[in-house]
Amino acid sequence: MHTTSAPRRLTGIDAARGVALFGMMSTHILPLYTPGTTEATWTALLFSGRASGLFAVVAGIGLALLTGGRAPHRDRALSADRTGIVVRAVIIALIGLVLGGVETNIAIILFHYGVLFLLALPFTGLRVRALAAWAAGWLLVAPVAAYLLRPIASESADPPTLGGNPLFEHFLVPQTLAADIFLTGYYPVLQWLGFILVGMVIGRLDLARLGVQLGVLVAGMVAAVGAKLLSAQLLGPGGGLVALLETPDGSRYPLEAMLDVGLAGVDQSGSWWWLAVSAPHSGSTLDLVHVAGSAAAVVAVCLLLTRRFPQALLPLSAPGAMTLTLYSLHICVMSWADQLLPLPDPMQLFWLQVVAAVAIGILFQRVRSRGPLELLASGAANAAREGRAEARH
Template sequence: MATSNDRILGYDFARGIAIIGMIIVNFKTVMVAESSAPLYRALNLFSGKAAALFVVLAGIGMTLMYESGKRKNSPEKLSKVKSDLLKRALFLFVTGLSYYFIWPADILHYYGVYMTIGVLLLSVSTRILQWISLLIPLGYMGLLILFDYEAGWDWSTLEYQDFFTPSGFFRHLFFNGFHPVFPWVAFLLTGIWVGRINLRDQNKRTRLAIAALLTFTIFTGLSAFLQSQTGYFSAPEAEALNSLLGTGPMPPTLFYVFSSGGLSVFLITVSVQVCFSYPEAGWIRYLVSTGQLALSNYFFHVVIGMVAIELLFGRLEQSFSVEFAFGYALVFSVLLVWFSHRWRKKYKRGPLEALMRRVTG
């Protein structure tokens, strides 16, 4: 399914899925205290997965912009593409920090740093990008061993105590925040080299899907097997090992990065296939519109979705059942999908997307 400008709408479809996934996970994380309820445990399996998909898609988008500039065979056009990307990165960095007091788990300011690094690597070979994407999570495991991942955190409230100090801000941004630049930038770099693959080609799409699914399966299975062996250690040792061997996003171990990266790429290939197979389906068009307003929708789920609950009930954090949070996330997502489709019928870009374009050129 493509538009007149040859856009692969499967990417927008996947972005729509990512936004809905992030809404469900984020509402659960903020509104629900830790629980042993089956639904809570089920939703925990998706923690960090939708956000990883969001970042991989950002890398693909950067490649599409860069390749468009290359086709014009003009150094000036390529320079402008890089300049525009850097200005957008700064916009996202500032926007994300601007509402930190409402949403400390914001991904947009991290996103700005990922993009800045990505711009520096847009012209390197695919093989080098793949090696860097591989080495970053491996190197991060060394950092987890050498440094204290829990520094700055109050886990009972999920507050970062020295965020507004130079050392705390740097540590939070690059090492142990919600989406630290290392190793999360590996997702963006993966998206950059995936974006170079012609996913219109069925054979290439199938091979990539198989490789991605195998990566997800192998690292998820390996993580589960290794964690099952930690019972032979003392309780403190087992806890430390389980932290290093898990597929959860905090800390983002190599098992998390490779399993989530594999799942993200697999979902992207499936999304492209679905949009090619059912080009006129109404439900696809609704999710495509949602993905095309991804930046606005991410912002809305915080400043409208979460703030509305606090205004209505006078409370928000860890104050609701997982069933309420999940149901509210579904209702809010449906409304957001409807709004996105209605907006796209009238306007080319979402509200925040249009503001970013106006500010950055």
Template sequence: MFDAANAPVPETAEKPVKPAAKKRVTAVDAARCLALIGMIGVHVLPEESTGGDASLTWVLFAGRASALFALLAGVSLAFSSGGSRPLRGRPLKAAMAGVAARAVVIMVIGMALAYAEPSAEIILVYYGVMFLLAVPLLGLTSRMLAILSVVFAIGGPILLQALRGVIPAPEEDNNLTFGMLFTDPLVSAGQLLFTGFYPAVPWMAYMCAGLAIGKLDLSSRKIAAWLAAGGACLAAAAWAISGMLMVGVLHLTPGESADLLAAGDDPPVKVDSWAWLVAASPYSQMPLELLHTIGTGMVVLGLLILASKSLHQVIDVLAPAGSMTLTLYSGHLLFLAAGLLGERPFASFGLQIVAALLFGVLWRNLVGRGPLEAAVTAISTRVKNAVLRKESDQKDQPGPVKPGAAGPSGP
């Protein structure tokens, strides 16, 4: 999610890992920037228009922006493990260790930001858990990861529904802090995996889909066109099936079904009901919603890859901010916590977007990596190098001397 250009770990352990040695896929960064813009819009702009209907911002971005963020996180993890040229052996083991370190640091940042009490659900701690769950999947093939994405998209919500009421939920739906984690670790684990706003187990559908996409050749226009077309079909099919099932199972009218799909109105049944599995409304975390938003994420990424040459000026404006979304997302949360322009949502949204784009361009050209991205990458790289050195030392260590064999001389 936060760094799409981690260099593959070199085959020889003697040379230290140099971060970001390979060329960035700017369309992925641009897509990540659009996801950030969408999430800021959902947090800041009104959910309803003046007529009482769902606002355009909510219809376009609710559920889809955060899903795109998660899918692109998987793409970045695929890049860190070799992309279309997967790592094997010691380099893969080092990459896994680096991802685990990255996950822990992102979780720490997320829990630290929770103390500022922004008026938004912080996604970073959930992302860290998803990164940890993705570590053993880094060496899998694209096909296997696509299958796992479907398994998580269907099985995750079923498991979620089965465990509702069984897993203890936190007394208040607050962002997770260090105090909450250490005071009640079981409740915190249940919140992160199942009961929270971005439950990691169902959301692994996005992570696996992104890993599968990141292992493809994203420089190929054919693959980009396949992503856009396949994603559009998947998104449309999931919505259509959900709409028909909500009419048949939940006994809604077609108009009510359409409103629920577009705006995520109050559900007509309890969310712990098995009937809720047919819903594809925003943030429902149900199978058809997960598949729909995987599809919309594929469309965005595919179209941006296709447009990266003809609209390179637009990509060049979006990509720098998209390469440092950890820094900019954290800044956005602190802006919300400060309460600045709280009564002027459109001015707040415009100011934050312009500031993010300008900061991205200037910082990228003058310094390079975003500040938080540089810190996370430095820690991840140190862990990779430590694993490589340990593996190298173990390989070079002589084996036990067999009886009768010549051993070292001495007393």
């Protein structure tokens, strides 16, 4: 979740990671629908699907920087990098499994993160053009593959989903675990690998150059807006929404309202028109392109704002440098808060956690230390990497 490179570049990347952290926290704490209505709140409109997607895109940037940035490592160096990534992925996944045992209704992303890191290994030696081709192809093909494979996975796995966060005990039902992680769960990694690949493309660019930063901003905005406009055209004048309202889950849920908030839990089968939506957590091509474009734009803005003054976004970059620790702490705090009677005011709970995260992040930066979970993951990964490098000599 955190890498080391040129401080000026990482300040902006850390700030983008901070945006993702606080965006995810907001969707966990604040209501996504206006109470008593099916109208999406500003929290949902701004962050639903986008915050977690930004998290994944920035992770891809980190992987690219970790493996050489503009000039990807080769041979022994790349082999050592991959060893370190494997160790990092396993530790992050294990932390996710531990947090899965915490009583919470939050869909925890860390186990999926670990799996995504492992799936990204074959791509870590590619240069930017090859990565861009893979990313574009993945965004186009993976949603179609998921649409075709979900019914097969649902028939072969009983039950077809875990019904909650992954736990150690779920390894006893490997078919269900695999179906949930790759296809039927909240963060299906088959489609989400596209976010990692997009991030790796960005990380292979010369992010210190003003022209590159502006190019990423423009490309991200065009992709994000274009995906939404195309989806609106397909669902409206194209007749897609009418067809979806006739499917089993399309007729059961307030689909038009959910298109703004998210389709997690909706059975997207019975019509190819599901691939025309751009709703959060729908996993369609247009959703992936929109979220990836939004993430690219956020990263570019953060890089531009920290270009001359690396500490300009300190309230974002400081906590963004230790998101593994702060995200895990947030999960534990929410588990505790959800058991209080009466329940805390959501807005107060959100801002208390934001202020605490900023304060903790700045404190650790001032003492020139990393978060405890970052130290664990990076320390183990670096030790494995260095051990592999020495063994090859």
